[in-house]
Amino acid sequence: MHPAFSVVFFTTATGAGYGLLALLGVLGPLGFVAPDLWLGFVGMGLALGLIAAGLLSSTGHLGRPERAWRAFSQWRSSWLSREGLASVATFIPAGLFGMGWILLGRLDGWVAAAGVLATVGAIVTVCMTGMIYASLKPIAQWHSPYTLPGYLIFSAMSGCVLVNALLQGFALGSTVLLAASGLLTLLGWGWKLTTWRHNDQLEIATNANTATGLAGGTVRSLEWPHTEENYLLKEMGFRIARKHGAKLRRITQALAFGLPILLLIAACALPWPFAAVLSAFAAIAQFAGMLVERWLFFAEAKHTVMLYYGR
Amino acid sequence: MTCLPSHTDKKLGLVIDLDTCVGCQACVTACKEWNTGGHMAPLTDIDPYGGHVDGVWFNRVHSYEHITEMGGRTVNFPRSCLHCETPACVTVCPTGASYKRASDGIVLIDEDKCIGCKLCSWACPYGAREFDTDVGVMKKCTLCVDRIYNDNLAEEDRVPACVAACPTSARHFGDLGDPASAVSQLVAERGGIDLMPEMGYKPTNKYLPPRAHTQRAPSVPAKALESVRAEGGFLGWVDRMLSS
Numbered sequence: 416m417h418p419a420f421s422v423v424f425f426t427t428a429t430g431a432g433y434g435l436l437a438l439l440g441v442l443g444p445l446g447f448v449a450p451d452l453w454l455g456f457v458g459m460g461l462a463l464g465l466i467a468a469g470l471l472s473s474t475g476h477l478g479r480p481e482r483a484w485r486a487f488s489q490w491r492s493s494w495l496s497r498e499g500l501a502s503v504a505t506f507i508p509a510g511l512f513g514m515g516w517i518l519l520g521r522l523d524g525w526v527a528a529a530g531v532l533a534t535v536g537a538i539v540t541v542c543m544t545g546m547i548y549a550s551l552k553p554i555a556q557w558h559s560p561y562t563l564p565g566y567l568i569f570s571a572m573s574g575c576v577l578v579n580a581l582l583q584g585f586a587l588g589s590t591v592l593l594a595a596s597g598l599l600t601l602l603g604w605g606w607k608l609t610t611w612r613h614n615d616q617l618e619i620a621t622n623a624n625t626a627t628g629l630a631g632g633t634v635r636s637l638e639w640p641h642t643e644e645n646y647l648l649k650e651m652g653f654r655i656a657r658k659h660g661a662k663l664r665r666i667t668q669a670l671a672f673g674l675p676i677l678l679l680i681a682a683c684a685l686p687w688p689f690a691a692v693l694s695a696f697a698a699i700a701q702f703a704g705m706l707v708e709r710w711l712f713f714a715e716a717k718h719t720v721m722l723y724y725g726r
Numbered sequence: 727m728t729c730l731p732s733h734t735d736k737k738l739g740l741v742i743d744l745d746t747c748v749g750c751q752a753c754v755t756a757c758k759e760w761n762t763g764g765h766m767a768p769l770t771d772i773d774p775y776g777g778h779v780d781g782v783w784f785n786r787v788h789s790y791e792h793i794t795e796m797g798g799r800t801v802n803f804p805r806s807c808l809h810c811e812t813p814a815c816v817t818v819c820p821t822g823a824s825y826k827r828a829s830d831g832i833v834l835i836d837e838d839k840c841i842g843c844k845l846c847s848w849a850c851p852y853g854a855r856e857f858d859t860d861v862g863v864m865k866k867c868t869l870c871v872d873r874i875y876n877d878n879l880a881e882e883d884r885v886p887a888c889v890a891a892c893p894t895s896a897r898h899f900g901d902l903g904d905p906a907s908a909v910s911q912l913v914a915e916r917g918g919i920d921l922m923p924e925m926g927y928k929p930t931n932k933y934l935p936p937r938a939h940t941q942r943a944p945s946v947p948a949k950a951l952e953s954v955r956a957e958g959g960f961l962g963w964v965d966r967m968l969s970s
Contacts, residue, residue, distance in 0.1 A: 416848070476843065476844070477841050477842050477843055477862075478840070478841065478842020478843075478844075478857065478858075478859070478861070478862030478863055478864075479840065479841045479842045479862045479863060480841070482821070482839070482840075482841045483841055485820070485821035485822070485823075485839055485841060486820035486821050486841060486843070487820075488820070488821060488822050489728045489819060489820050489821060489822050491728075491729050492728045492729045492730075492816075492817040492818075492819075493728055493817060493818050493819055493820045493845075494818070495818060495820040495843065495845055496820035496821075499820060547818075547845070550814075550818070551814075551818075551848055551849055552814065552849075552851065552925055552926070553848070553849065553850065553851035553925065554848065620924045621851070621922055621924055621925065623790075625921070625922050625923070625924060626921060626922055627790060627792075627801070627803055627921070627933075628744070628919045628920075628921055628933045628935055629744075629790065629792045629801060629935065629936075630935070631794045632792060632793045632794030632795070633792070633793050634790050634791070634792050635790060635791045635792075635793070636788065636789075636790055637789040637790055637791050637800060638788070638789040639788065640751075640754070640783075640786035640787050640788055640805075641779075641783075641786065642779075643778055643779045643780060644778075644780065645780060645781075645783075645856065646780070646782070646847075646856045646857045646859075647847075647853045647856065650844065650847065650848075650857070651847075651848075651853070718848070718851075719851040719852075719922065719925070720850070720851065720852065720853030723788055723803075723805060723852075723853060724788075
């Protein structure tokens with residue numbers, strides 16, 4: 416599948432943003448963070464900024480972005496529509512939570528309730544994003560039990576590493592958060608490796624025989640219907656990644672998982688402000704690594720229509 | 727509404743005979759010619775006279791070599807929308823632009839509602855939908871909905887343009903939901919099949935597989951070639967003398 420940057424950035428940024436929002440929504444009411452004005456401003460600003468930037472980026476993928484409002488109508492059948500609704504609905508408790516925190520300086524009562532609702536909204540939205548991909552039968556690498564948990568794990572991982580960097584930046588860091596960030600990153604690493612192994616060993620029932628209905632023997636594409644690349648080949652026939660796939664997988668592992676874990680371990684051992692700087696670098700490296708991971712998620716996915724083209 | 731109808735009164739669709747299709751591309755050009763002025767118009771061509779021609783087509787004819795233990799043969803394979811009974815391209819649509827008609831089962835796009843998110847083309851395993859980069863919306867086969875019900879056309883012309891154009895009658899149009907219809911009987915008689923049945927989309931269009939190889943090879947072998955052995959005798963001697 417063609418890895419359109421608008422969609423790669425969209426899923427990575429909103430994944431991290433919703434992860435951060437979900438954690439702030441529960442950490443605040445639980446008393447892990449103080450109702451500090453600047454902490455709330457930077458934390459909620461970062462979370463909602465990532466989400467808004469991601470959602471705006473996703474409209475770049477549309478042929479008719481001015482009609483995007485229509486996408487809220489078909490929630491009965493469409494995961495994309497559900498995602499749109501959930502993402503917008505989440506802004507309501509998230510906005511109230513942010514206002515209560517920043518303007519009123521409180522994280523209790525109705526502000527806490529709004530925070531918990533924002534957490535629920537964030538988790539639901541990430542599930543909807545994952546289901547958009549997991550529900551697509553023609554793409555076996557996405558239509559797998561690994562896709563939805565993957566989106567949730569990576570969102571929690573990115574969010575936790577961001578929360579850690581945020582609190583470290585305000586000298587409010589804790590070993591618990593550092594350890595949680597490291598462990599979630601380790602979980603993400605394991606999940607990605609398992610997913611790759613699953614995809615590499617995938618046995619797909621659909622082949623050129625079932626695609627053409629020509630039973631038995633071998634079916635070889637003699638001639639395409641067109642001499643130039645068409646929409647199908649451009650959108651569904653993307654292949655460059657296979658050549659560089661192994662290298663990009665190593666880059667993903669180094670940037671998204673390996674380096675952040677090392678930086679977080681070092682941050683455990685060093686005093687503030689070194690721990691804060693290392694935590695920030697861990698978050699930045701992980702975000703860059705997750706962009707590569709998401710690029711590969713698209714580039715390594717194979718659509719059944721390419722069977723008609725013998726690819 | 728992108729929820730699928732629980733039942734369609736008719737199941738209009740095509741039956742494509744892979745035995746008689748000669749790959750002449752007449753259906754392809756007839757489709758383009760009709761539909762670029764039809765319901766989903768225009769079928770934009772990008773850079774049509776340049777080096778990187780691209781454009782929207784509803785019907786594409788592939789050619790395959792099918793090799794079995796019985797031997798090999800070339801199969802021409804027209805590929806277009808199969809107007810599935812459970813088309814995921816419709817249910818994934820976030821705007822309601824894609825829909826399946828309850829009356830005849832035709833899958834259509836309302837161009838005015840399409841936001842061009844391309845998700846429907848990802849959801850279709852058959853590559854039936856093509857994005858029009860110029861207009862910014864998705865396009866697909868309409869089963870010539872503007873021909874088959876068109877009172878301005880003679881009755882025999884009220885079939886999809888691809889069916890009307892086919893010189894070998896490899897394309898048939900009718901109601902596949904009616905077991906008594908000519909197309910349903912043809913499917914039953916020839917063992918018509920679904921493409922990628924394992925995907926579970928329940929395509930309405932059926933493909934008739936090529937007929938089995940026959941044992942009807944000529945029983946008398948072709949006459950043996952004449953011997954090229956040098957002629958003997960006087961005339962042979964003359965021939966050799968004159969040829970040297």
